Amino acid sequence: MRGLCGWIGMAMLAWAGQAMAQPDAVHASRVTPQSSRPVAHILDKSDVDAWLDGYMPYALQRGDAAGAVVVVVKDGKILTKRGFGYADVATRRPVDPDMTLFRQASISKLITWTAVMQMVERGKIDLDRDVNAYLDFKIPDRFGKPVTMRNLMTHRGGFEEVQRGLNSYDIKDVPPLDIALKRQIPMRIFPPGTTPAYSNYGTTLAAYIVQRVSGEPFDAYAQRHIFTPAGMVRSSLSQRLPIDLQSLVANGYGRGSGKPTRLELNSFWPAGGMSASGVDMGRFMIAHLDHGGVLLRPETARQMHDTILKAIPPLNGMALGFYEQNINGRRALSHAGDTLTFHSQLWLLPDDNVGIYMSMNAAGTDKVSGPIRNYLFDAFADRYFPFDQKDGRVDAATAKAHARMMVGTYNKTRRLENSFLKAMELSSQIKVGLDAQGGLLVKAAPGLAGQPRTWIEIAPFVWRDSMSKTRLAAQVENGKVVRFGLDSSSPYLLFEPAPWYLSSAWLTPALLVSLVTLFLTALSWPIVALVRRRYGVQPMLTIAQWRAYRSTRGFAGLAIALLVCWLWFSSVLLGDFSSMNGELDWALIALQVATPLVLTGLFGAALWNAGLTWRRGGGRFAKGWSLVLIVNAAILLWIAIGFHLIGFSVNF
Structure with a gap:
């Protein structure tokens, strides 16, 4: 990510410069003379707007990104809604948080999972029943265990990744939901319930089950039972958008200085095909923060949010549909979504009744959209929910021994296992080695500028990056590392040793x-x-x-x-x-x-x-x-x- 540290640093200078003009907004977290503990800023519209104005415009400019929307909700209301840059660069159409639609990609899954929980509370779906009981085709038996809805919601159905027919630019290539699912049933490469492996197929399968048990086409179901009750008036899962919404969709760009790309369509649209405005996403966050609000009963929302399955403690785990992104000692639920050109994420802080959502319509220079949104959440948490992090430390000799145990080549659990695209592993397997000091060197997780991170072992087989909040942890059995994960992805993806051959x-x-x-x-x-x-x-x-x-x-x-x-x-x-x-x-x-x-x-x-x-x-x-x-x-x-x-x- 060439020059990323530079523009992040310049963004911070711009933020600091604005803070000089506005004394109440000086840093992400202030420190009093009497204490080293950081002090939180007041989370109100004026402070958030000043902070965003100091970061977002400069970040977009330096990253060559077209536009973005940011929405913050608090205590059941939209605290602020901000558009930055352009929905259409050529015509200079600005991003409007009320009107501009962004493709939400995998955030769409939260609509599917909310619909599933609605069916659970109505007694039409049992989370622990074989999904074949709800289908008109069969998911083949494997490993002696059935796939359940709970497995699907936690990405532990064991499915390999599939790509054929997943995306297109032509509506004629988007088949009905049942045909999309039946034409290629992916192999199950893990026993159900054991290994997180992110699955678009599994999510779409869950949506099809909702369609069958509800008796409504899933896009119509979502419109009637989720979008309308939540007040999401400019949202749709349809790949052929309603006429009144078509002109509101932002163009997608590789870089803001380039030409717009064609609109990406998705055959597994319940897993990645939603279009929505920033304000609508704010309303969706409000409903979930309000113990389900108009969408779920409080006990159902608690079940969805609080049922956490951890693959490698103490890393983040997977709730029912949401994944943890805990930060600064606080519980946070999240979901991200990425197409080639649209990049979005929302975060809920349930105990604080606060949510933040952002989306961008360009990947930017060196795919800078990822660092922009990651930094946004980290800085938001540091500013309004600061935390004095105190880690332990493993002695130097033990740390070096543990690092040596980690050395090897690893595969992602989300992978293409049984087709010719497996050959991509020849260039994409993850290498873990040792740095000059005998510490971990993990190429899968570079720093902001693409430089290697410095990992400090804070507990046995748990490391933290010295310059960020990111943690890495490994599971060890019989003296061997069997898998490891990173906080940001551990709920739905791990790394396992590749077989030597x-x-x-x-x-x-x-x-x-x-x-x-x-x-x-x-x-x-x-x-x-x-x-x-x-x-x-x-x-x-x-x-x-x-x-x-x-x-x-x-x-x-x-x-x-x-x-x-x-x-x-x-x-x-x-x-x-x-x-x-x-x-x-x-x-x-x-x-x-x-x-x-x-x-x-x-x-x-x-x-x-x-x-x-x-x-x-x-x-x-x-x-x-x-x-x-x-x-x-x-x-x-x-x-x-x-x-x-x-x-x-x-x-x-």
Whole structure:
């Protein structure tokens, strides 16, 4: 995140400069001369507005972000509602917190989970019953346990990630809810209830169950039983927005200085397809802070908010739909949502009857939207709910020993496990190593400017970043780390050790070496042929040796071409939503057919060539190179098998 510390620092200077003009708003938290304990600011509109004016405009400008909306609620009322920047940069249409609609992405899940709890309090859904009891199709048995609604609400259904048909730009690619769910049932890769693995499919499945037990289409149900009672007059889950709302949607941008992108549509829209104004999101927060308000009975709201399942204590856990983001000694419930261009999050402080929501319509420079919203909440909490954090400390020798136990390569629990997209793990597995002092070095969690964090062990296998509130903790069994998590994501995602045979720590460099070797092998054929022609030298090879020689060189060239085609296919597929709806199935099928033919051919040719070279007394270099070709061919074949480049399905 190039320059991020710079603009954060400049934002703080701008904030401080405004504070000089307004003596009541000087810092995130003040310190009295008599005490080192920070003192809270008064949480009122004038102070919040002054604080936001000192941070948001400069943050958007420095991050090249288009616009944002921030809403703060307190004691059942909207304390402040602020729009910053532009909903449409070209026409200079400003963000209006009342009128401008932002795509909410995964915050949409809170609508689904609220609907589920409404059905629970009406006795139509049992949280601990097999979900197959409510469906007109079957979630296949696995691990000997059924999937329950409680599993779905806590992202512990065990489903792998799915991408096919998830997003598009064309409404014709958004099927009815039942078809979207039935066309591809993802594999369950974890026993239900055991492992948090964020699932859009699981949330959409829950919405479909509400649709079935309520007898209403889910978008109509949400409109009637959630949006209307809560006063959310400019909100919709429909992917074809009502005519009166279409002109109110903010444009989405990669960068504010760039061109707007097309509106992203979602086939799993109950998990990520809501459009809503900032004020409407404020009203939704008010309802939940008011013990369910007009949406839920108080006992139902308590059940939803207070049933916390922790994967790795003491990290944040998962409530029923919300996830914890506890801060400064206070309980906080949250949910975030991200599309390519819209980035949103809301936070509830139930014990203080306070909520804050923000959304941006651009990713910004180096995806700066994430740091902007994270800093917003941290600074808000420090300003109005300051806390004197006192951590323990593990002795230096023990800390170094624990850090060494953490070293390894890890996979996210939310992952694509059984399709060719698993190959992305070769570049996305998480490396944990040691820094120069023997402490943790975790590349999955860089600091604000992309620099490595300094982790201090504050309790056995619990670390805190020295420059922020972020904690990391590991679960250890029989002297081995079995998984670890970060406070920000531990409710719905963990990191588990990758098996050694699929670890990118050795497979990625081995793949690169193999590619170089095969390239040189293929290139040597025309080069050697030209040299021989130039000097009139005839090869001293038998017919069999000559055929083996040509076969290895030919298959080496085909293997290089095959991998180039896989890279092209993946870049096109992941670079355009519209290509994920079956348009490239022909290419996927062709690659799945070609991959085993080419790679087994390469391996067989390499064995044949090596056998002839060694039996007929080739030179040392020829013998050595023949063995290298066998090893490289085996590595490519193993990668193709282990990461499902060889398969017979177009699902992913």
